[in-house]
């Protein structure tokens with residue numbers, strides 16, 4: 001690890017000023033950043049600790065939703081009674097992620113900003129456009145079992161590793177930020193993470209000096225909430241495919257449905273055309289297949305991850321069968 005200085009931010013203004021400085025990184029739980037520093041993927045000259053910022057509350061909002069502070073730990077969020085009762089898909093997604101020790105440290109804001117788990121991004125001896133723009137992409141012709149099948153580019157085929165973000169996508173969360181001038185901004189979660197395009201090193205809509213203060217959840221929509229994660233082992237592994245679903249169905253008929261996917265793209269993936277196939281439709285195999293076909297219409301694999309296409313179809317089918325069973 002390279003030498004760095006350490007400082008503590010006692011205010012949002014200090015944190016935002018630090019975030020705008022080249023070579024400075026903010027550290028909260030550090031569950032991803034410290035690994036990256038040990039591997040010299042990240043080599044900040046200064047770390048600014050934001051663990052003392054007053055952003056650790058979960059509050060009711062006037063419209064009946066919740067505001068989650070950026071420093072709320074993943075374990076605390078998963079266990080919170082309002083989350084468990086009204087946003088079960090979020091609680092389940094959080095508990096499907098990482099290990100208990102990591103969830104105790106990881107924060108809401110940090111979870112949204114975690115980097116891809118592409119093997120080549122973590123190996124500084126390999127070309128990687130995300131780590132060194134213009135150097136190439138070792139995953140394109142390499143071992144790409146965990147990589148994306150949707151929204152890829154010639155420059156990067158990495159996936160976003162967050163389970164929490166997939167649940168937030170199906171819940172239509174909004175990310176609240178502030179910059180060094182005290183200007184606040186609200187970013188729909190759909191627009192927060194970017195597709196790689198020709199700048200895979202730019203992963204979110206955050207601007208320099210802009211920091212996450214909270215995430216708001218609107219009131220939950222009606223229906224059963226499910227999070228299903230398919231992975232190579234039962235715990236402490238990232239999703240090959242995950243599905244977050246909220247489905248309102250009675251007597252074998254789907255009234256409304258929302259479905260978001262993890263493990264498939266550089267961001268949580270959700271398509272309105274697929275959800276339209278489920279709306280006001282019979283809960284049967286042909287309906288589920290039509291919805292899956294819409295999700296996968298532009299999907300393509302890179303050899304090692306071709307299996308994700310049928311796996312996505314089967315996982316969606318299993319989730320929809322579960323939530324519409326009467």
Ligand code: SF4
Pocket residue numbers: 116118119120121127128129130131136137138139140155156157158200
């Ligand atoms: Fe780097 Fe993206 Fe290619 Fe992985 S997929 S090696 S992160 S450019």
